[in-house]
Amino acid sequence: MASARIARRKTYDGAGRAVLAHDSPTDADEHEQVSGERYFREALALLPLAILILDERGVMAMVNPQAQRLFGYEHEELIGKPVELLVHALHFDSHTPRWDDPVAMQQARGFLPLDDLRARRKDGTEFRAEVDLSAFRFDGEHVTLAFVIDKTERYELLRQRQDLAHLTRVSTMGQLASSLAHELNQPLTAILSNVQAAQRFMTADPIDLAELRDILNDIVQDDYRASEVIRRIRAVVKKGDLDVIPLDLASVVRDVVALVHSDAIVRGTRVTLDIDAALPPVRGDRVQLQQVMLNLLLNAFDAMNEVPPVDRMVCVTLKPADRGMVLIAVRDRGHGLTADKLDKIFKPFFTSKPQGLGLGLSISRSIIDMHRGRLWAENNNDRGATFYVALPSGDATPEDKSR
Ligand code: ADP
Numbered sequence: 001m002a003s004a005r006i007a008r009r010k011t012y013d014g015a016g017r018a019v020l021a022h023d024s025p026t027d028a029d030e031h032e033q034v035s036g037e038r039y040f041r042e043a044l045a046l047l048p049l050a051i052l053i054l055d056e057r058g059v060m061a062m063v064n065p066q067a068q069r070l071f072g073y074e075h076e077e078l079i080g081k082p083v084e085l086l087v088h089a090l091h092f093d094s095h096t097p098r099w100d101d102p103v104a105m106q107q108a109r110g111f112l113p114l115d116d117l118r119a120r121r122k123d124g125t126e127f128r129a130e131v132d133l134s135a136f137r138f139d140g141e142h143v144t145l146a147f148v149i150d151k152t153e154r155y156e157l158l159r160q161r162q163d164l165a166h167l168t169r170v171s172t173m174g175q176l177a178s179s180l181a182h183e184l185n186q187p188l189t190a191i192l193s194n195v196q197a198a199q200r201f202m203t204a205d206p207i208d209l210a211e212l213r214d215i216l217n218d219i220v221q222d223d224y225r226a227s228e229v230i231r232r233i234r235a236v237v238k239k240g241d242l243d244v245i246p247l248d249l250a251s252v253v254r255d256v257v258a259l260v261h262s263d264a265i266v267r268g269t270r271v272t273l274d275i276d277a278a279l280p281p282v283r284g285d286r287v288q289l290q291q292v293m294l295n296l297l298l299n300a301f302d303a304m305n306e307v308p309p310v311d312r313m314v315c316v317t318l319k320p321a322d323r324g325m326v327l328i329a330v331r332d333r334g335h336g337l338t339a340d341k342l343d344k345i346f347k348p349f350f351t352s353k354p355q356g357l358g359l360g361l362s363i364s365r366s367i368i369d370m371h372r373g374r375l376w377a378e379n380n381n382d383r384g385a386t387f388y389v390a391l392p393s394g395d396a397t398p399e400d401k402s403r
Pocket of ligand 1: 303332352
C-alpha cells in the first residue's frame, strides 16, 4: 500500500517525491517501495478525477495531474502543503471531519461525501467543490484519499444533458403528433355528437331524463379520455429538474404504452404488456424513464416497418430479477441487429434511419446509467431484437445511503 508508506514519511524532496525518513530500509525494501509508489502514482494519473492523498495531518502527500490542472498548480507547489490551500468547508458542523483531526477522519471511515466546499485555484478564482473522502488506517497511520469534483462543471454538464434529453423527448413526441391528434379527436367528436343528440332530446315532450342522463355520463367519460391523453403528453414533454422518487414501474410503462397506442394502430403493430404482480418499486425519475420506454417502443415499431403486418408485434415484460433488480424487456420481431451494431447503436449520432437523430439510445443509456441500472440489446433466436433495462429496486438503490 504505497499511499500508507507515503503518509508515514514526513519529508519530501524537491521533486515532490516522498523521502524515506526512518525505518532504515534495505535496498530491496526501498526498491519495492519506490516501484510500488510509481505504480500507484501512474494508476492515479490514469483516473479521470482530481485526487489528493493526504497524510494524517491533512498534508498533501501525493496529487495527480488532474488535480494540478484543476487548481492550476505545479506538482511541487502542492506536495507537503496543507489541503486548506485548495479547499475550505463552507460550514463546519459536527459531521464535518477536520483534515487535521485523525480521530474524526478515522471515524469517517469508508465513504464520506462533503458536498459544500469552497475550492480556490492558484490564480485566486474560486469554485464550488464536492470532496469524497475515503479515510482508512494502514500500518498505524491514517491515510485519506480525497476525490475533488468541480461542481460547477458537473452541474453545467448535467444541465446540458438534461436540455438535450428534453429536446429529443419533444422531438420524439413530434413523431407521435398526428396519431395523438387523432386520439384526441375521437373523444372530442363523440362529445360533439352526444351534445347534439342531447339538444334534440331536449325538444321532445316529455323529455326522456334517463336517456339524457346516459348521454351526459358518456360526455363525462369522453372528457376524461381526452384529458388523460393530454396528461400523458404533458407528463412526457415536461421540462424540469431530476425528480427521483419511489416509482411504480408498471404505471410508468402502462402510460407510455397508452401514449403510443394510436401510433401502434396506424402502423398495424400489436403491443402486449406482461407485468409480474410482485414487482417491487424502483427509485427514479418518472419523465426520464418514460423517455427511455418511449424510445425503445418507437424503435421497435421502426424495426418492423418492412415486416408483414401479421408479424408486427412488440412484447413488453416487467419482472423482478436477481440481486434486487427489476428487468424490463422490449422484444420485437423486426430486422434485428448485426453483431457490429450491438454496441454501436448506443453511441451518439449513430442512426440507420434517413430521418433519424441517432440520439435516442445514447440518451436512454445515460438516463439508465444515472439510475444505476443497465441498458443493453440482444438479438432474439428467431427474429428481431430485445432491449433490456435493469434497474435497482427501491431497496437496493445505494443513492438512499450516500445522499
Ligand atoms: P434513431 O432512432 O434516431 O436512429 P436511436 O439512438 O434510438 O436513434 O437508435 C440508433 C439505431 O439503433 C437505429 O437507427 C437503428 O439502426 C438501431 N436500432 C434501435 N432500435 C432497434 C431495434 N429495436 N431493432 C433493430 N435496430 C434498432
